[in-house]
Each structure stands twice: as structure tokens, then as C-alpha cells.
Amino acid sequence: MEIFHIGAECYPVAKVGGLADVIGSLPKYQSSEENKVRVVIPCYQTAFRSENDFECVHWGKLKLGNFNFPFSVLKETSNKLGFELYLIEIPELFDRPNIYNYRDDIERFLSFQIATLDWILGRSSIPDIIHCHDHHTGLIPFMKKYCPKYDKLKNIPTLITIHNGLYQGIFTFNKLYYLPEFNLINIKELEWGNCINSLATAIKCADEVTTVSPSYLNEINHSDNGLETLFQRVRHKSRGILNGIDVDVWNPNSDPMVEIHYSIENFVEGKQRNKEQLCALFNMNPTKPLFSFIGRLYNEKGADLLPKVVTSALTTFENEINILILGYGDVEIENQLTQLLSVYNGKYNVYIGYNEELAHKVYASSDFILIPSRTEPCGLNQMYALRYGTIPIVRRTGGLKDTIIDYEDNGNGICHDEASVEDVCDSIQRAVDLFKNKENIKQIRIKGMSEDHSWKNVSQEYLELYNLIIAKKYES
Ligand code: ADP
Numbered sequence: 001m002e003i004f005h006i007g008a009e010c011y012p013v014a015k016v017g018g019l020a021d022v023i024g025s026l027p028k029y030q031s032s033e034e035n036k037v038r039v040v041i042p043c044y045q046t047a048f049r050s051e052n053d054f055e056c057v058h059w060g061k062l063k064l065g066n067f068n069f070p071f072s073v074l075k076e077t078s079n080k081l082g083f084e085l086y087l088i089e090i091p092e093l094f095d096r097p098n099i100y101n102y103r104d105d106i107e108r109f110l111s112f113q114i115a116t117l118d119w120i121l122g123r124s125s126i127p128d129i130i131h132c133h134d135h136h137t138g139l140i141p142f143m144k145k146y147c148p149k150y151d152k153l154k155n156i157p158t159l160i161t162i163h164n165g166l167y168q169g170i171f172t173f174n175k176l177y178y179l180p181e182f183n184l185i186n187i188k189e190l191e192w193g194n195c196i197n198s199l200a201t202a203i204k205c206a207d208e209v210t211t212v213s214p215s216y217l218n219e220i221n222h223s224d225n226g227l228e229t230l231f232q233r234v235r236h237k238s239r240g241i242l243n244g245i246d247v248d249v250w251n252p253n254s255d256p257m258v259e260i261h262y263s264i265e266n267f268v269e270g271k272q273r274n275k276e277q278l279c280a281l282f283n284m285n286p287t288k289p290l291f292s293f294i295g296r297l298y299n300e301k302g303a304d305l306l307p308k309v310v311t312s313a314l315t316t317f318e319n320e321i322n323i324l325i326l327g328y329g330d331v332e333i334e335n336q337l338t339q340l341l342s343v344y345n346g347k348y349n350v351y352i353g354y355n356e357e358l359a360h361k362v363y364a365s366s367d368f369i370l371i372p373s374r375t376e377p378c379g380l381n382q383m384y385a386l387r388y389g390t391i392p393i394v395r396r397t398g399g400l401k402d403t404i405i406d407y408e409d410n411g412n413g414i415c416h417d418e419a420s421v422e423d424v425c426d427s428i429q430r431a432v433d434l435f436k437n438k439e440n441i442k443q444i445r446i447k448g449m450s451e452d453h454s455w456k457n458v459s460q461e462y463l464e465l466y467n468l469i470i471a472k473k474y475e476s
Contacts, residue, residue, distance in 0.1 A: 169198030
């Protein structure tokens with residue numbers, strides 16, 4: 001089978017969050033003699049692009065309304081990622097340091113989708129399945145189905161995976177002319193809330209829809225992301241498939257970003273030694289439990305609660321705990337967290353920014369990781385934490401609910417129900433008590449470290465789904 005994964009991020013090429021981790025690992029686990037897996041993302045100005053070798057396999061000119069953009073397709077030559085990586089190079093739109101948050105993001109990702117389809121159209125073989133990820137690729141199922149230009153690709157089955165339904169790629173009908181020509185009878189397929197909605201279009205036009213956890217699928221049928229009635233309508237072709245993790249990259253016994261390697265056999269000592277190094281770096285006392293947060297600093301992640309959580313917890317447990325935060329995002333939250341530095345010097349620290357290496361060190365060194373998300377489609381942090389013997393403290397939502405069970409119910413973490421300062425602090429209180437019971441906490445960590453959250457089984461589930469979609473296409 002020839003599988004195309006198309007998305008905006010891919011670790012280690014270009015990463016903002018979990019989307020990159022998934023697109024950088026699922027394809028690796030799907031690749032085999034029978035399955036040729038290709039990953040296609042835009043060519044950003046990243047270290048991976050400049051430090052690796054690529055060959056140009058295609059060049060052309062894409063049309064976005066009245067604009068023409070030259071583009072080329074670059075193939076990574078060493079195949080070291082475990083799958084074939086293709087970068088769509090559109091210098092005018094993507095030769096920039098960041099992945100998102102430019103004023104012309106709509107033009108950028110629409111051009112990326114058009115260039116990708118133009119290239120696939122010109123290839124000698126036609127993929128068996130196109131797997132789209134999030135709204136940045138949401139118009140591909142529509143264009144390939146309804147634009148006569150792509151007639152040859154019309155019957156390729158498509159799957160859209162929703163990693164985050166909050167972001168939908170919405171724009172007004174003024175920009176309709178950007179799309180390649182199609183019969184206007186199909187215009188309704190693009191529309192949601194009087195706008196063109198890329199994610200809604202994908203949900204309507206793709207053969208199957210998956211979300212990255214079963215609980216998230218249930219939640220988006222009811223919660224207010226604006227698409228709930230659409231989700232209810234397509235329930236027959238939707239399923240929730242829990243993400244896996246790359247257990248080769250995330251392995252405390254071989255992780256090159258972690259100072260002292262450890263396994264389930266010697267994690268108590270291994271984690272403590274890592275903690276000593278990290279605490280030295282951040283001016284904290286390594287004999288006390290370390291609570292961390294890693295993630296984007298936005299309300300959806302519950303990051304707005306953090307300043308008050310820090311204040312409240314460090315007032316209550318004055319000399320008993322350390323808190324370390326790694327993240328960036330909302331400037332207001334960043335400022336509040338930075339201001340607390342002078343107040344809680346010696347027991348609290350914050351690193352504003354993105355730092356992959358530091359994240360690995362924090363997973364390895366922490367005793368507990370705080371994940372107070374308001375919504376969490378899947379969440380990978382809790383699975384990385386489990387693998388590194390760090391106990392997740394989570395709000396029961398989405399994928400967090402599907403992976404973490406409270407230790408009092410014989411589970412692997414600490415859970416609470418509300419995204420509130422009180423609930424998070426109650427959980428911290430329970431964690432402080434737990435930390436005093438060395439044998440108990442050790443057993444919970446062993447439980448977490450023994451769990452298998454790898455892609456091994458999940459990647460199989462996706463392959464079965466592809467086969468199912470392909471079979472259905474043949475029937476119809
Ligand atoms: P998201 O909603 O951001 O995709 P996930 O839990 O699915 O959340 O994935 C987050 C990924 O991004 C993890 O690999 C996490 O370690 C990483 N990450 C998030 N913020 C940072 C940061 N500031 N520095 C380094 N890694 C980060």
C-alpha cells in the first residue's frame with residue numbers, strides 16, 4: 001500500500017506540539033516491505049532543512065487565484081526518519097522561521113495543499129490512501145473530489161485526523177477564487193457558519209474521520225467548538241483512535257538529551273540524579289518533590305490557572321515543594337509567571353520558550369507533571385511522563401481521561417475533575433502526601449513505566465482502517 005501523510009508539522013523537522021510527534025512517528029511504525037509511507041509537509045526555514053541533504057524531485061508553478069508561486073518538492077535523501085520525507089518548498093510563503101501565526105496563513109496552507117496535489121497528480125503512481133492531519137490539509141479531500149483538474153485523483157480514499165478541533169482554518173468567501181475551479185453546485189461542502197471552514201470541509205468530504213482519542217470524539221459531539229452538529233451528522237464514519245508514542249525517541253534508558261540514563265530497574269536513583277542536575281540549573285532543592293508543567297501557555301491547556309496555582313501551592317507548602325514551568329504562548333500568562341520568579345526564588349522557576357532538550361530533562365527529573373487542560377484531544381505529555389517514571393496530575397478530559405486513572409482506583413496518576421485552582425491544588429496536596437510514602441509512590445511509578453503506549457498496536461489499527469476505506473471505495 002502507498003500511504004501519504006500530509007500535515008503542517010513533523011518531528012524532528014518542524015515541531016510546535018503533539019501534531020509533529022504523531023506525524024514524525026506513526027509513519028515510521030507503518031512502514032514495511034508492503035507499506036510505502038511518504039510524509040509531506042511545507043519546507044520551513046528550520047535547522048533540519050539546513051543540516052540535511054535533499055534532492056529536488058519535482059518543480060512547478062502553483063496557481064492561487066491570480067497569484068502564481070513557483071514551488072519545488074524536496075526529498076530527504078538518507079531516509080533516516082524511517083519513512084520518506086518530502087518538503088514542499090514555496091519560498092515566498094514558507095521560507096520563514098516559524099510554522100504558524102503569520103497574517104497570510106490561509107494563503108500559505110492553501111498553497112501548500114494545491115502544490116501537494118499538483119505534485120501527486122504528476123507522479124507516475126497514485127497513492128492508495130491520503131491521510132490528512134488537521135485543518136491545514138482540510139481542503140485536500142474537497143479539491144481532489146470536486147476540482148476537475150484533479151480528476152485523476154478523484155477516487156483516492158481520504159482520512160482526516162483531528163488533532164485539535166479548536167483550530168479550523170476559517171476564511172471568508174471573498175477568497176473562494178483561490179481554489180482551483182470546481183462546479184459551484186458543490187459550494188455547500190465548503191461552508192460552515194457562512195464561511196469557508198477547512199476542518200468542516202474535511203469532515204464532510206473525507207471518507208473517514210478520526211479523533212486522537214475516544215473520549216475527545218464523545219466530547220466534540222457536545223462541547224462548543226461550533227462543529228458539534230456536524231460531528232453528530234458524520235458519526236457513522238468517525239472513530240476515536242488513541243495516539244501512541246515513539247518509544248525509541250522517548251526512552252529514559254537511551255535518550256541522548258537526558259544526562260543519566262535509567263530504566264525500570266534503577267529509576268529511583270536515576271531520576272534523583274537527573275533531578276539534582278536540573279535543580280542545580282534552576283536553583284531549587286532536589287530533596288523536595290519537583291512539580292513541572294510543559295506546554296503551550298494557553299487557556300485550553302489550563303495555563304491561565306498556573307500563576308494562581310504557583311502562588312497558592314507555594315504558600316501552602318512553603319518549603320516542601322518545587323515548581324518548574326517550561327512553555328510559551330499567551331504573553332499575559334508569560335508575564336505573570338515571570339513576575340513570580342522574584343517572589344518564590346529558590347523553589348520556583350520558569351523557562352519561557354520552546355526547548356526540546358530541556359523538555360526531555362524535565363520529564364526525566366520531575367516527580368509529578370501538571371496537566372490541568374481544559375480540553376486535551378489526546379495529550380502526549382502524560383504518556384511521556386509515565387515512560388519516564390513521572391506521575392501525571394491531570395484533569396479528567398479527552399485523552400487524559402483515556403490514559404490516566406487515579407492511583408486510589410489502582411491507577412497510574414492523580415486525577416481531578418475541574419479546571420480550577422482549587423482542584424489542581426487539591427491534587428498537589430495529595431501528591432505531597434504520596435511523596436512521603438516511598439514504597440507507594442514507587443509502585444505507582446512502576447505501574448506507569450510498565451505500560452505500553454507505543455504505536456505498535458495503534459499503527460495497525462490505522463492500517464486496518466485504511467483497508468476498510470479502500471474496500472468500501474471499491475464497493476461503491
Ligand atoms: P499540544 O496540544 O501542544 O500538541 P501534546 O501534549 O499533544 O500537546 O504535545 C505536546 C508536545 O510538545 C510534547 O512533545 C511536549 O513535550 C512538547 N512541548 C510543548 N511545549 C514545549 C516547550 N515549551 N518546549 C519543549 N517541548 C514542548
